[in-house]
Amino acid sequence: MFPHEHSNGARLSTLSLFPSLHDITLSSSSQIYHEPLFEIDSVANKPLVSWTIISNGWQDTQAILSNGDKLLVFCNDLYEVNFDGDFQKVGDGLGSISAATKLNEYAFVASKTGGFLKIDLSNYEHQKISIGGLNNITALVSFKDYLFAFNDDLWRIREDGYHERIVHNLGETLAAAVIQEDAYFVTSNGKLWRINLNDFIPTKIDSGWEQTTAMVARKDTLYIFCSDNLYQVDAEGNYQVLLDNWTGTVAAANSHDPLHVACDGDIYEINFFNSSSSKQH
Numbered sequence: 001m002f003p004h005e006h007s008n009g010a011r012l013s014t015l016s017l018f019p020s021l022h023d024i025t026l027s028s029s030s031q032i033y034h035e036p037l038f039e040i041d042s043v044a045n046k047p048l049v050s051w052t053i054i055s056n057g058w059q060d061t062q063a064i065l066s067n068g069d070k071l072l073v074f075c076n077d078l079y080e081v082n083f084d085g086d087f088q089k090v091g092d093g094l095g096s097i098s099a100a101t102k103l104n105e106y107a108f109v110a111s112k113t114g115g116f117l118k119i120d121l122s123n124y125e126h127q128k129i130s131i132g133g134l135n136n137i138t139a140l141v142s143f144k145d146y147l148f149a150f151n152d153d154l155w156r157i158r159e160d161g162y163h164e165r166i167v168h169n170l171g172e173t174l175a176a177a178v179i180q181e182d183a184y185f186v187t188s189n190g191k192l193w194r195i196n197l198n199d200f201i202p203t204k205i206d207s208g209w210e211q212t213t214a215m216v217a218r219k220d221t222l223y224i225f226c227s228d229n230l231y232q233v234d235a236e237g238n239y240q241v242l243l244d245n246w247t248g249t250v251a252a253a254n255s256h257d258p259l260h261v262a263c264d265g266d267i268y269e270i271n272f273f274n275s276s277s278s279k280q281h
Contacts, residue, residue, distance in 0.1 A: 049242060051270045055085040059265040063100040065107055066255040067121050072107060073267070074100055078124065083255075083269065090124040099140040101147065103159065108147055110137035118159070129161045139176035141183055143197045150176055150185060154195070166200050175215035177222060179235065184222055186212040192224075192237060206237035216252040216259060218272075223259060225249040243270075 063074040071081040078091030096112040107119040114135045119126040134157075139150040147157040150173035157163040170193070176185035182194050190210035195202040214225040222233040223242070230243040248264030259270040 049270060049272050051243065051268050053266050054083060054260075054269050055081060055087065056266040058262055058267055061250055061262040061265075061267075062097050063109070064251045064253045064260060064262050064267070065100055065102055066253045066260065067102075067107075069255075071253065071255065071260055071267070072100075072121075073262070074109065078119070080124075081267065083258075085267075091119070091126060094126075099137050099149075101140040101142050103142040103147055104145070106159070108140060108142075110140055110149065116161075131157065131161050131163055134163060139173045139185060141176050141178045143178055143181070143183070146197075148176075148183060148197065154200070167195070167202060170202065174209075174212045175224070177215045177217040179217045179220055179222070182235075184215070184217070186215065186224070186226075192233075194235070205235075206233075206239075213249050214252045214261070216254050218254050218257070218259060223252065225252065225261075 058073060058075055061073055061075045065072040065074075067080070069083060071083075073079040073081050073087070074094060074097050076094065076096070077089050078094055079087050080090045081087040094109065094117065097109050098112045099110045101108055102121070105121050107121055108129075109117040109119065111117065116129040116131055117126045118129050134149065134151075134155060136151045137149045141148050145159070147159075149155045149157055149163075150170070152170060152172060153165050154167040154170055155163050156166050170185075171187040171189055171191075174186045174188055176183055178184070178197070181198055182196050184192065184194050186192050186209045188210065190207050191204050192206040192209050193202050194205050209224065209226050211228075212224055212226040216223050220235060224231045224233055224239075225246055228245060228247045229241050230246050230249075231239045232242045233239040246261070246263055249261060251262040253260045255269075257272065261268045261270060
């Protein structure tokens with residue numbers, strides 16, 4: 001169940017899983033809605049989390065964002081997906097992107113070929129933003145009125161494109177998320193970092209996360225997809241495996257409590273029944 005050892009994070013109790021994700025029979029249609037499957041606490045004998053496929057056929061997905069009661073799915077073009085699986089294309093020709101986030105009433109998207117797009121979330125009109133010299137962005141987050149972009153460095157960017165490098169030589173970032181005033185990010189050497197977005201002092205809180213493919217924050221907890229598992233991680237790096245067999249996860253979004261996940265061509269909704277923090281052994 002645990003494919004790697006973490007240097008600082010303590011193992012937390014593992015929940016019993018029934019059934020496995022791979023026990024799901026998938027529909028061949030492009031819009032589906034399965035009955036939910038549940039993660040059961042074997043001690044308390046009550047559900048803690050459920051997951052449901054809401055749509056499939058999204059093999060080329062590069063990022064997803066929540067937008068109220070809908071999802072934005074970046075899959076070469078831009079799609080609006082309802083939580084019941086219905087969808088429509090709302091933007092053409094966005095191309096290959098490397099990261100996306102929301103700031104105020106806009107979505108900001110980093111292109112793999114360089115440059116940014118600013119997308120109005122009310123009508124999905126988009127414009128290019130010229131940010132010279134800022135390439136190879138692998139993660140984007142927002143805080144207050146700024147974007148924060150990760151490549152080997154950390155950059156702070158205003159909506160008008162003005163930018164400054166605020167931390168040097170972090171290493172390639174695999175994923176990032178924000179909890180309150182802190183950004184959490186994983187670098188390609190497997191280190192999990194926390195950096196306060198007011199004073200910009202990075203702190204290493206764990207290691208062993210080299211295979212991270214997506215990260216999202218919910219309340220005061222991180223959810224990290226790594227080594228084909230979904231981990232629940234607290235602010236100090238303590239963790240547990242929440243769900244296993246999530247091979248092919250490429251993106252995740254927090255939709256005001258449920259999480260939505262793009263995994264192996266499908267879009268899942270994950271709902272939580274118990275928001276209390278897990279306790280360390």
